Amino acid sequence: MLYNREFFDKGLERRHTGCEKWDADFIHVDTLALWVADMDFACAEGIQKAMMERAMHPCFGYNSDEQAYVDAFCGFMHRRHQLEIHGDEMLRLPCVVTGLKTCVQAYTEEGDPVAIFSPCYGPFAMSVESNGRKLVSVPLLLDDEGAYHMNLSGMEEALKGGAKLILLCNPHNPASRCWEKDELEALAKLAKDYGVTLVSDEIHADFVYKPHKFTSMLQVEKENVVALFAASKTFNIAGLQQAQLVTANKALLEKAEQVLNRNGIACGNTMALVGTMAAYNEGEEWLDGLMEYLDENRQALSEYVKEYLPKAKLTPISATYLAWLDLRAYGKTCDELKELFDRHGIALTGGTFFGAEGEGFMRLNFGCKKALVLEGIKRIAKALEE
């Protein structure tokens, strides 16, 4: 199979497969779904083949802690990011959000303040608040170009105020931002100076556009850092539910393991393990093709926004396939925008899902065939003319 433009240009019809993106209650027959973060592309052939082969063996009993799984994940991280991970530094998780919640429970007590940069992927705040911890939202700094920057002095204030844990999104969703090494170093230093643990959600690690380069928090600091990874976004297999928690700090690893045990979270779904291993071992050609395609979509999107939405501001995209559109100049709240867009057949994610700073913004997922990106922008423009 050739994973070229032609392959990705085919897109994928996903309605009636029970998928969240296209089959949710509020998606109508003619709605264009550019919201939840998975992509409308067929996954790499090797993933499907490996699962089909495994399905032919008619027993789905408990799975062992296979070394082959560890080798697949560690091999991929080394090849792709020059990141060395050892098998005894990792725990398997059903998903990354389980990892965020596990870390909140493992490294803080009820009532403790936990700091995040906002806007940020909604489940960060939910992981803090649903566990009875106090959310400290440190607003990212937004410049005139619409780009976000780390608010280190704001984070220092949060730490002075007693924050016990930092949850970082690296690269950042929804700010479409690859954090550079010096920014990560400055944040890691702060965390260390104040003696707090830093949890880095690195689920978007593989979606970084040149000349930027992904740096894992684990490549900056090992002692007080826990990182969360998954093949789910990278290879478009989020429904399989498989992720990893990694830390070189044995005490932090043990605490996380205890929480998983206490909550009865046992991980190792047969198909998830087989599919994820195949992705890490055989998916890189697909991933390279995908990144070229997404890069073209990213550039096209920027042109479309200039042409059709002159009052909008698109945050510069150095990472992720999620675009953050500042529509505040149109003077509408997210609820109003959602209602308006719904009538015009376009579904995006409302900015307030990412915190109060997201009011007036919408997030658009461009992990789909390019023609749909253009159609989406045209529908948004038409809606805003109303």
Ligand SMILES: Cc1ncc(COP(=O)(O)O)c(C=O)c1O
């Ligand atoms: C930053 C971030 N973390 C976690 C997730 C969800 O991951 P999972 O499905 O593994 O819980 C997403 C999904 O969009 C995300 O953007």
